[in-house]
Amino acid sequence: xxxxxxxxxxxxxxxxxxxxxxxxxxxxxxxxxxxxxxxxxxxxxxxxxxxxxxxxxxxxxxxxxxxxxxxxxxxxxxxxxxxxxxxxxxxxxxxxxxxxxxxxxxxxxxxxxxxxxxxxxxxxxxxxxxxxxxxxxxxxxxxxxxxxxxxxxxxxxxxxxxxxxxxxxxxxxxxxxxxxxxxxxxxxxxxxxxxxxxxxxxxxxx
Numbered sequence: 001x002x003x004x005x006x007x008x009x010x011x012x013x014x015x016x017x018x019x020x021x022x023x024x025x026x027x028x029x030x031x032x033x034x035x036x037x038x039x040x041x042x043x044x045x046x047x048x049x050x051x052x053x054x055x056x057x058x059x060x061x062x063x064x065x066x067x068x069x070x071x072x073x074x075x076x077x078x079x080x081x082x083x084x085x086x087x088x089x090x091x092x093x094x095x096x097x098x099x100x101x102x103x104x105x106x107x108x109x110x111x112x113x114x115x116x117x118x119x120x121x122x123x124x125x126x127x128x129x130x131x132x133x134x135x136x137x138x139x140x141x142x143x144x145x146x147x148x149x150x151x152x153x154x155x156x157x158x159x160x161x162x163x164x165x166x167x168x169x170x171x172x173x174x175x176x177x178x179x180x181x182x183x184x185x186x187x188x189x190x191x192x193x194x195x196x197x198x199x200x201x202x203x204x205x206x
Contacts, residue, residue, distance in 0.1 A: 001175065001176050001178065002020075002174075002175060002176075003173035003174055003175055003176050004017040004018055004020060004173075005017050005018060005162070005166075005173065006018075006114070006162040006165050006166055006171075006173060007105070007113050007114065007162065008173075008176040015155075015158060015159035015162040015163070016159065016162075018166045021169070025067050025068050028068045029068050029069065032068060032069065032070075037069075039069055040068060040069020040070050040071065041069070041070060041071070042070075042071040042072075042073070043070065043071070043072050043073070043097045043098060044072065044073050044074075044075055044097050044098065045058065045061065045062065045065075045072040045073065045074050045075070045097075045098040045099075045100060046075050046077055046082075046085070046086065046096065046097075046098065046099045046100070047074060047075065047076045047077065047099075047100040047101070048077055048082045048086070048099070048100065048101040048102070049076070049100070049101065049102060050076040053175070053177055054076075054100065057100065057174055057175055058074050058100060059074075061100070061174070062074060072098060086099060086124065086130055087124050087125060087128060087130070088124065088125045089124060089125065090123065090124060090125060091123060091132045094124065094130075094132070096130055099130055100174075101130075102177070103116075103117060103128075104193075104196075106193065106197065110145070110154070110158055111142065111145065111146050114142060114158065114161060114162070114165075115127075115142050115146070116128045116129065117129055117131075117133075117171065118133055118135075118138055118142070118161070118165055118170065119138070119139055119142050119143075120133075120134040120135075120136075120139050121139075131170040131171055133165075133168075133170035133171075135164055135165075135168065137160075137161075137164055138161045138164050138165060141157040141158070141160050141161040141164075142157075142158075142161055144157050145157035145158050145161070179192055179196060184205075186205055186206045187203065187204070187205050187206075188202075188203070188204050188206070189201070189202030189203045189204050190202075190203045
């Protein structure tokens, strides 16, 4: 389904749904012209995924970019390439131009849903802020939210951070993938985790 938030519901860090950026190719071409690219440009769109959903999203994105003169060549990366080229290089060495990936708060904590992607101290090769995004207020909010034990204050801080992130758009949330699974009625205590991992801790087969 379409993503309308920095973190999707029912994510633990979910703040609210936001108004999407309007579809305006003419405005996009105008901005490209102002930036010195009146005829568009060519670039590479790296992807950390190559499954069917990713392929559809990438093809659609490629088509949308072409409408404003941006010619994107899609390159699917394996885990080793991603680690070396995207996650392993700092800002000066990075070759990232556009990067499609996914993220899930696999720890179940709100901090892990946001800080690895948006905190300034988490630029590669430290963690996964591959947009090299930096905002002092976002950094302050994320750090304070991690320290406080007040649920209401924690919620307020995470929402404020997400309000800023959505407005500045270092990442563009595109889709929320819905996972479908099936298992025998004799199997209990088996869970599909949000990051698509399996939990067998309480599994029991009767």
